[in-house]
Amino acid sequence: MTADKLQIALYWGAACGGCDVAVLDTDAFILDIAAAADIRMWPIAVDGKYADIEAMEDAELDLAIFNGAVRNSENEHIAKLLRAKSKVLVAFGSCAHLGGIPGLANLTTRDEILGTAYLHNPSLEKGSKTLPVPESGVNGSTLTIPAFYKRVYKLDDVVPVDYYLPGCPPAADQVKAVLQAVIAGELPPPGSVVGASDKALCEDCVRVKSEKRIKQFHRPWQIMIDPDACLLEQGVLCAGPVTRGGCGARCPSSGIPCRGCYGPLDGVVDQGAKLLSAVVSVIDSQDPAEIERIIDGLPDFTGFAYRFSMPSSLLQRSVRP
Numbered sequence: 001m002t003a004d005k006l007q008i009a010l011y012w013g014a015a016c017g018g019c020d021v022a023v024l025d026t027d028a029f030i031l032d033i034a035a036a037a038d039i040r041m042w043p044i045a046v047d048g049k050y051a052d053i054e055a056m057e058d059a060e061l062d063l064a065i066f067n068g069a070v071r072n073s074e075n076e077h078i079a080k081l082l083r084a085k086s087k088v089l090v091a092f093g094s095c096a097h098l099g100g101i102p103g104l105a106n107l108t109t110r111d112e113i114l115g116t117a118y119l120h121n122p123s124l125e126k127g128s129k130t131l132p133v134p135e136s137g138v139n140g141s142t143l144t145i146p147a148f149y150k151r152v153y154k155l156d157d158v159v160p161v162d163y164y165l166p167g168c169p170p171a172a173d174q175v176k177a178v179l180q181a182v183i184a185g186e187l188p189p190p191g192s193v194v195g196a197s198d199k200a201l202c203e204d205c206v207r208v209k210s211e212k213r214i215k216q217f218h219r220p221w222q223i224m225i226d227p228d229a230c231l232l233e234q235g236v237l238c239a240g241p242v243t244r245g246g247c248g249a250r251c252p253s254s255g256i257p258c259r260g261c262y263g264p265l266d267g268v269v270d271q272g273a274k275l276l277s278a279v280v281s282v283i284d285s286q287d288p289a290e291i292e293r294i295i296d297g298l299p300d301f302t303g304f305a306y307r308f309s310m311p312s313s314l315l316q317r318s319v320r321p
Protein backbone atom coordinates (compact mmCIF):
# COMPACT_ATOMS: atom_id res chain seq x y z
CA MET A 1 0.00 0.00 0.00
CA THR A 2 1.39 3.42 -1.00
CA ALA A 3 0.17 6.60 0.67
CA ASP A 4 0.14 8.74 -2.49
CA LYS A 5 -1.76 6.20 -4.54
CA LEU A 6 -5.52 6.00 -4.91
CA GLN A 7 -7.03 3.28 -2.76
CA ILE A 8 -9.69 1.35 -4.66
CA ALA A 9 -11.80 -1.79 -4.30
CA LEU A 10 -13.96 -3.66 -6.78
CA TYR A 11 -16.71 -6.10 -5.87
CA TRP A 12 -19.31 -8.23 -7.62
CA GLY A 13 -22.71 -8.89 -6.11
CA ALA A 14 -25.31 -10.87 -8.09
CA ALA A 15 -23.32 -10.66 -11.30
CA CYS A 16 -22.17 -12.68 -14.29
CA GLY A 17 -18.53 -11.56 -14.35
CA GLY A 18 -19.00 -9.52 -17.54
CA CYS A 19 -18.51 -6.22 -15.73
CA ASP A 20 -15.17 -7.39 -14.34
CA VAL A 21 -14.18 -8.43 -17.84
CA ALA A 22 -15.19 -4.93 -19.03
CA VAL A 23 -12.59 -3.47 -16.62
CA LEU A 24 -9.98 -5.89 -17.97
CA ASP A 25 -11.09 -4.95 -21.51
CA THR A 26 -9.50 -1.54 -21.02
CA ASP A 27 -6.35 -3.42 -22.15
CA ALA A 28 -3.08 -1.62 -21.40
CA PHE A 29 -4.97 1.05 -19.41
CA ILE A 30 -5.34 -1.51 -16.64
CA LEU A 31 -1.60 -1.06 -16.11
CA ASP A 32 -2.15 2.69 -15.65
CA ILE A 33 -4.75 1.86 -12.98
CA ALA A 34 -2.29 -0.46 -11.28
CA ALA A 35 0.33 2.32 -11.38
CA ALA A 36 -2.05 4.97 -10.01
CA ALA A 37 -3.93 2.88 -7.48
CA ASP A 38 -3.63 0.21 -4.84
CA ILE A 39 -6.36 -2.34 -5.56
CA ARG A 40 -7.31 -3.41 -2.03
CA MET A 41 -10.00 -5.92 -3.04
CA TRP A 42 -11.15 -7.37 -6.36
CA PRO A 43 -12.51 -10.91 -5.97
CA ILE A 44 -12.00 -11.84 -9.63
CA ALA A 45 -8.37 -10.73 -9.80
CA VAL A 46 -6.80 -9.73 -6.47
CA ASP A 47 -6.58 -11.56 -3.16
CA GLY A 48 -8.22 -9.19 -0.69
CA LYS A 49 -10.29 -10.42 2.24
CA TYR A 50 -13.50 -8.99 3.66
CA ALA A 51 -11.66 -8.73 6.99
CA ASP A 52 -9.12 -6.38 5.34
CA ILE A 53 -11.95 -4.06 4.33
CA GLU A 54 -13.59 -4.32 7.77
CA ALA A 55 -10.29 -3.29 9.38
CA MET A 56 -10.08 -0.05 7.35
CA GLU A 57 -10.88 3.41 8.63
CA ASP A 58 -14.14 4.89 7.37
CA ALA A 59 -13.61 6.57 3.95
CA GLU A 60 -10.14 5.06 3.66
CA LEU A 61 -10.92 3.92 0.12
CA ASP A 62 -10.97 6.65 -2.52
CA LEU A 63 -13.19 4.60 -4.82
CA ALA A 64 -15.31 1.46 -4.61
CA ILE A 65 -16.76 -0.04 -7.77
CA PHE A 66 -19.72 -2.35 -7.18
CA ASN A 67 -21.08 -4.43 -10.03
CA GLY A 68 -23.97 -6.84 -9.81
CA ALA A 69 -27.31 -6.59 -8.07
CA VAL A 70 -28.13 -7.23 -4.41
CA ARG A 71 -29.63 -10.71 -4.21
CA ASN A 72 -28.54 -11.99 -0.81
CA SER A 73 -27.38 -10.93 2.63
CA GLU A 74 -23.69 -11.14 1.68
CA ASN A 75 -24.20 -8.70 -1.22
CA GLU A 76 -25.95 -6.27 1.14
CA HIS A 77 -23.31 -6.63 3.85
CA ILE A 78 -20.46 -5.85 1.42
CA ALA A 79 -22.42 -2.98 -0.14
CA LYS A 80 -22.81 -1.38 3.31
CA LEU A 81 -19.19 -2.09 4.19
CA LEU A 82 -17.87 -0.54 0.98
CA ARG A 83 -20.17 2.44 1.41
CA ALA A 84 -18.76 3.11 4.86
CA LYS A 85 -15.14 2.64 3.80
CA SER A 86 -15.28 4.64 0.53
CA LYS A 87 -15.32 8.29 -0.41
CA VAL A 88 -16.88 7.46 -3.79
CA LEU A 89 -19.14 4.49 -4.53
CA VAL A 90 -19.93 3.70 -8.18
CA ALA A 91 -22.80 1.44 -9.28
CA PHE A 92 -21.07 -0.22 -12.21
CA GLY A 93 -23.16 -1.85 -14.94
CA SER A 94 -26.88 -2.47 -15.39
CA CYS A 95 -27.24 -4.88 -12.48
CA ALA A 96 -25.96 -2.42 -9.87
CA HIS A 97 -27.56 0.56 -11.64
CA LEU A 98 -31.08 -0.83 -12.27
CA GLY A 99 -31.18 -4.45 -11.08
CA GLY A 100 -30.16 -5.82 -14.47
CA ILE A 101 -30.62 -9.34 -15.77
CA PRO A 102 -30.74 -10.87 -12.24
CA GLY A 103 -33.62 -8.47 -11.57
CA LEU A 104 -35.82 -10.45 -13.97
CA ALA A 105 -36.11 -12.88 -11.06
CA ASN A 106 -38.53 -10.33 -9.57
CA LEU A 107 -41.04 -11.67 -12.11
CA THR A 108 -41.23 -14.86 -10.04
CA THR A 109 -40.84 -15.83 -6.38
CA ARG A 110 -38.00 -17.06 -4.20
CA ASP A 111 -39.90 -20.32 -3.60
CA GLU A 112 -40.27 -20.97 -7.32
CA ILE A 113 -36.57 -20.27 -7.93
CA LEU A 114 -35.42 -22.53 -5.10
CA GLY A 115 -37.94 -25.19 -6.12
CA THR A 116 -36.70 -25.20 -9.71
CA ALA A 117 -33.05 -25.37 -8.68
CA TYR A 118 -33.22 -27.73 -5.69
CA LEU A 119 -36.45 -29.77 -5.89
CA HIS A 120 -37.47 -30.21 -9.52
CA ASN A 121 -34.11 -30.07 -11.26
CA PRO A 122 -33.66 -33.19 -13.45
CA SER A 123 -30.01 -33.46 -12.44
CA LEU A 124 -30.95 -34.00 -8.77
CA GLU A 125 -31.33 -37.36 -7.10
CA LYS A 126 -34.98 -38.40 -7.43
CA GLY A 127 -37.03 -37.27 -4.43
CA SER A 128 -34.36 -34.81 -3.17
CA LYS A 129 -35.89 -32.38 -0.71
CA THR A 130 -32.77 -30.47 0.36
CA LEU A 131 -33.14 -26.71 0.23
CA PRO A 132 -30.40 -24.26 1.23
CA VAL A 133 -31.03 -22.52 4.56
CA PRO A 134 -29.03 -19.66 6.10
CA GLU A 135 -28.00 -21.73 9.16
CA SER A 136 -27.58 -25.47 9.64
CA GLY A 137 -25.93 -27.66 12.26
CA VAL A 138 -22.91 -29.65 11.08
CA ASN A 139 -20.97 -31.91 13.52
CA GLY A 140 -21.97 -29.77 16.49
CA SER A 141 -21.12 -26.49 14.76
CA THR A 142 -23.30 -23.99 12.94
CA LEU A 143 -22.71 -23.57 9.24
CA THR A 144 -23.95 -20.27 7.79
CA ILE A 145 -24.47 -19.25 4.18
CA PRO A 146 -25.87 -15.96 2.82
CA ALA A 147 -29.65 -15.60 3.10
CA PHE A 148 -31.34 -15.62 -0.32
CA TYR A 149 -33.70 -12.64 -0.41
CA LYS A 150 -37.29 -12.70 -1.62
CA ARG A 151 -36.42 -10.29 -4.43
CA VAL A 152 -33.53 -8.56 -6.19
CA TYR A 153 -32.51 -5.00 -5.32
CA LYS A 154 -30.45 -2.44 -7.18
CA LEU A 155 -27.49 -1.04 -5.30
CA ASP A 156 -29.05 2.27 -4.30
CA ASP A 157 -31.95 0.41 -2.67
CA VAL A 158 -29.54 -0.57 0.11
CA VAL A 159 -26.90 2.19 0.21
CA PRO A 160 -26.48 5.73 -1.17
CA VAL A 161 -24.60 5.67 -4.49
CA ASP A 162 -22.43 8.50 -5.84
CA TYR A 163 -22.28 7.62 -9.54
CA TYR A 164 -23.92 5.24 -11.99
CA LEU A 165 -22.02 3.75 -14.90
CA PRO A 166 -24.64 2.05 -17.10
CA GLY A 167 -24.38 -0.84 -19.54
CA CYS A 168 -24.39 -4.61 -19.64
CA PRO A 169 -21.50 -4.35 -19.45
CA PRO A 170 -20.37 -0.73 -19.78
CA ALA A 171 -18.32 -0.20 -22.96
CA ALA A 172 -14.56 -0.31 -22.34
CA ASP A 173 -14.08 3.28 -23.53
CA GLN A 174 -16.65 4.49 -20.99
CA VAL A 175 -14.97 2.51 -18.21
CA LYS A 176 -11.64 4.03 -19.13
CA ALA A 177 -13.02 7.59 -19.30
CA VAL A 178 -14.65 7.28 -15.88
CA LEU A 179 -11.57 5.81 -14.22
CA GLN A 180 -9.45 8.58 -15.77
CA ALA A 181 -11.88 11.17 -14.35
CA VAL A 182 -11.57 9.58 -10.90
CA ILE A 183 -7.77 9.55 -11.10
CA ALA A 184 -7.80 13.21 -12.22
CA GLY A 185 -10.39 14.16 -9.56
CA GLU A 186 -12.72 15.49 -12.28
CA LEU A 187 -16.03 13.82 -11.53
CA PRO A 188 -19.42 15.48 -12.14
CA PRO A 189 -21.89 16.24 -9.33
CA PRO A 190 -22.77 13.19 -7.19
CA GLY A 191 -25.84 11.29 -8.32
CA SER A 192 -24.89 11.58 -12.00
CA VAL A 193 -25.02 8.86 -14.59
CA VAL A 194 -21.48 8.91 -16.00
CA GLY A 195 -19.90 7.54 -19.15
CA ALA A 196 -23.13 7.88 -21.14
CA SER A 197 -25.16 10.40 -23.11
CA ASP A 198 -28.30 12.25 -22.02
CA LYS A 199 -29.86 11.67 -25.45
CA ALA A 200 -31.74 8.62 -26.72
CA LEU A 201 -29.77 5.87 -28.41
CA CYS A 202 -31.70 6.52 -31.68
CA GLU A 203 -29.72 9.75 -32.04
CA ASP A 204 -26.46 7.77 -32.25
CA CYS A 205 -27.93 5.06 -34.50
CA VAL A 206 -27.04 5.28 -38.20
CA ARG A 207 -30.12 3.36 -39.33
CA VAL A 208 -32.49 5.53 -41.38
CA LYS A 209 -35.77 6.56 -39.73
CA SER A 210 -38.70 7.45 -41.97
CA GLU A 211 -41.63 7.60 -39.55
CA LYS A 212 -43.03 4.43 -41.11
CA ARG A 213 -45.75 2.71 -39.10
CA ILE A 214 -46.20 -1.03 -38.88
CA LYS A 215 -48.91 -3.70 -39.06
CA GLN A 216 -46.93 -6.58 -37.57
CA PHE A 217 -44.03 -7.30 -35.22
CA HIS A 218 -41.36 -9.87 -36.06
CA ARG A 219 -38.56 -11.63 -34.23
CA PRO A 220 -35.23 -10.65 -35.85
CA TRP A 221 -34.79 -14.12 -37.34
CA GLN A 222 -38.24 -14.14 -38.96
CA ILE A 223 -37.51 -11.55 -41.67
CA MET A 224 -34.68 -10.44 -43.95
CA ILE A 225 -33.69 -7.27 -42.14
CA ASP A 226 -32.95 -4.21 -44.26
CA PRO A 227 -29.36 -3.38 -43.20
CA ASP A 228 -29.91 0.38 -43.40
CA ALA A 229 -33.45 1.02 -42.11
CA CYS A 230 -34.61 1.50 -38.54
CA LEU A 231 -35.34 -1.88 -36.95
CA LEU A 232 -38.45 -0.69 -35.13
CA GLU A 233 -39.92 0.58 -38.39
CA GLN A 234 -39.34 -2.92 -39.83
CA GLY A 235 -41.42 -4.37 -36.98
CA VAL A 236 -38.45 -5.57 -34.92
CA LEU A 237 -38.82 -4.45 -31.32
CA CYS A 238 -35.95 -2.09 -30.46
CA ALA A 239 -35.56 -0.17 -27.21
CA GLY A 240 -33.47 2.59 -28.79
CA PRO A 241 -36.11 5.35 -28.43
CA VAL A 242 -36.26 4.89 -24.64
CA THR A 243 -32.64 4.05 -23.89
CA ARG A 244 -29.80 6.35 -22.92
CA GLY A 245 -27.13 6.60 -25.62
CA GLY A 246 -23.43 6.23 -25.04
CA CYS A 247 -22.60 2.72 -26.19
CA GLY A 248 -22.17 3.77 -29.81
CA ALA A 249 -25.44 2.03 -30.76
CA ARG A 250 -23.42 -1.16 -30.89
CA CYS A 251 -26.39 -3.56 -31.14
CA PRO A 252 -28.39 -1.95 -33.99
CA SER A 253 -25.09 -1.35 -35.80
CA SER A 254 -24.66 -5.13 -35.76
CA GLY A 255 -28.22 -5.87 -36.87
CA ILE A 256 -29.45 -6.65 -33.35
CA PRO A 257 -32.16 -4.56 -31.67
CA CYS A 258 -31.26 -2.56 -28.58
CA ARG A 259 -32.50 -4.26 -25.40
CA GLY A 260 -32.08 -1.13 -23.28
CA CYS A 261 -29.05 -1.92 -21.12
CA TYR A 262 -27.97 1.72 -20.72
CA GLY A 263 -31.23 2.36 -18.93
CA PRO A 264 -33.79 5.14 -19.16
CA LEU A 265 -33.10 8.77 -19.94
CA ASP A 266 -33.07 11.35 -17.15
CA GLY A 267 -36.58 12.03 -15.90
CA VAL A 268 -38.04 8.70 -17.05
CA VAL A 269 -39.23 6.71 -14.05
CA ASP A 270 -40.19 3.48 -15.81
CA GLN A 271 -38.25 2.41 -18.90
CA GLY A 272 -40.65 -0.45 -19.75
CA ALA A 273 -43.74 1.76 -19.63
CA LYS A 274 -41.95 4.31 -21.81
CA LEU A 275 -41.13 1.56 -24.31
CA LEU A 276 -44.77 0.49 -24.42
CA SER A 277 -45.68 4.07 -25.26
CA ALA A 278 -43.04 4.17 -28.05
CA VAL A 279 -44.26 0.83 -29.44
CA VAL A 280 -47.88 1.93 -29.54
CA SER A 281 -46.88 5.07 -31.43
CA VAL A 282 -45.55 3.04 -34.41
CA ILE A 283 -48.61 0.80 -34.74
CA ASP A 284 -50.53 1.50 -37.93
CA SER A 285 -54.11 0.99 -36.80
CA GLN A 286 -56.98 2.66 -34.94
CA ASP A 287 -58.95 -0.55 -34.56
CA PRO A 288 -58.71 -1.95 -30.98
CA ALA A 289 -58.97 -5.59 -32.14
CA GLU A 290 -56.24 -5.12 -34.74
CA ILE A 291 -54.02 -3.25 -32.25
CA GLU A 292 -54.43 -6.16 -29.84
CA ARG A 293 -53.48 -8.65 -32.57
CA ILE A 294 -50.38 -6.61 -33.46
CA ILE A 295 -49.30 -6.34 -29.81
CA ASP A 296 -49.88 -10.08 -29.37
CA GLY A 297 -47.05 -10.47 -31.87
CA LEU A 298 -44.64 -9.32 -29.15
CA PRO A 299 -43.74 -12.43 -27.15
CA ASP A 300 -42.77 -11.78 -23.51
CA PHE A 301 -43.04 -8.01 -23.82
CA THR A 302 -42.54 -7.61 -20.06
CA GLY A 303 -39.31 -9.60 -20.17
CA PHE A 304 -38.04 -7.45 -23.05
CA ALA A 305 -39.19 -4.08 -21.78
CA TYR A 306 -37.78 -4.65 -18.27
CA ARG A 307 -34.79 -6.76 -19.33
CA PHE A 308 -32.45 -4.62 -17.26
CA SER A 309 -34.73 -2.53 -15.08
CA MET A 310 -37.36 -4.64 -13.30
CA PRO A 311 -36.21 -3.77 -9.73
CA SER A 312 -36.15 -0.07 -10.61
CA SER A 313 -39.57 -0.09 -12.32
CA LEU A 314 -42.69 1.31 -10.70
CA LEU A 315 -43.90 -2.20 -9.85
CA GLN A 316 -40.39 -3.48 -8.89
CA ARG A 317 -41.68 -7.06 -8.81
CA SER A 318 -44.66 -8.95 -10.20
CA VAL A 319 -45.57 -10.95 -7.07
CA ARG A 320 -46.12 -9.48 -3.62
CA PRO A 321 -46.99 -12.36 -1.31
Ligand code: SF4
Binds near residue numbers: 093
Ligand atom coordinates in the same frame (compact mmCIF):
# COMPACT_ATOMS: atom_id res chain seq x y z
S1 SF4 B 1 -24.39 -5.64 -15.94
FE1 SF4 B 1 -24.36 -7.31 -17.43
S2 SF4 B 1 -22.19 -7.78 -17.64
FE2 SF4 B 1 -22.42 -6.63 -15.73
S3 SF4 B 1 -22.69 -8.17 -14.14
FE3 SF4 B 1 -24.73 -7.54 -14.81
S4 SF4 B 1 -25.26 -9.08 -16.37
FE4 SF4 B 1 -23.04 -9.18 -16.11
Ligand code: SF4
Binds near residue numbers: 201202207231240
Ligand atom coordinates in the same frame (compact mmCIF):
# COMPACT_ATOMS: atom_id res chain seq x y z
S1 SF4 C 1 -35.37 2.30 -32.95
FE1 SF4 C 1 -33.47 1.11 -32.89
S2 SF4 C 1 -32.92 0.76 -35.03
FE2 SF4 C 1 -34.42 2.44 -34.98
S3 SF4 C 1 -33.18 4.28 -34.94
FE3 SF4 C 1 -33.66 3.75 -32.82
S4 SF4 C 1 -31.90 2.53 -32.14
FE4 SF4 C 1 -31.84 2.60 -34.38
Ligand code: SF4
Binds near residue numbers: 244250251
Ligand atom coordinates in the same frame (compact mmCIF):
# COMPACT_ATOMS: atom_id res chain seq x y z
S1 SF4 D 1 -27.49 -0.90 -28.17
FE1 SF4 D 1 -28.81 -0.99 -26.35
S2 SF4 D 1 -28.60 -3.09 -25.55
FE2 SF4 D 1 -26.92 -2.74 -27.02
S3 SF4 D 1 -25.20 -2.05 -25.72
FE3 SF4 D 1 -26.27 -0.20 -26.45
S4 SF4 D 1 -27.76 0.30 -24.84
FE4 SF4 D 1 -27.10 -1.81 -24.50
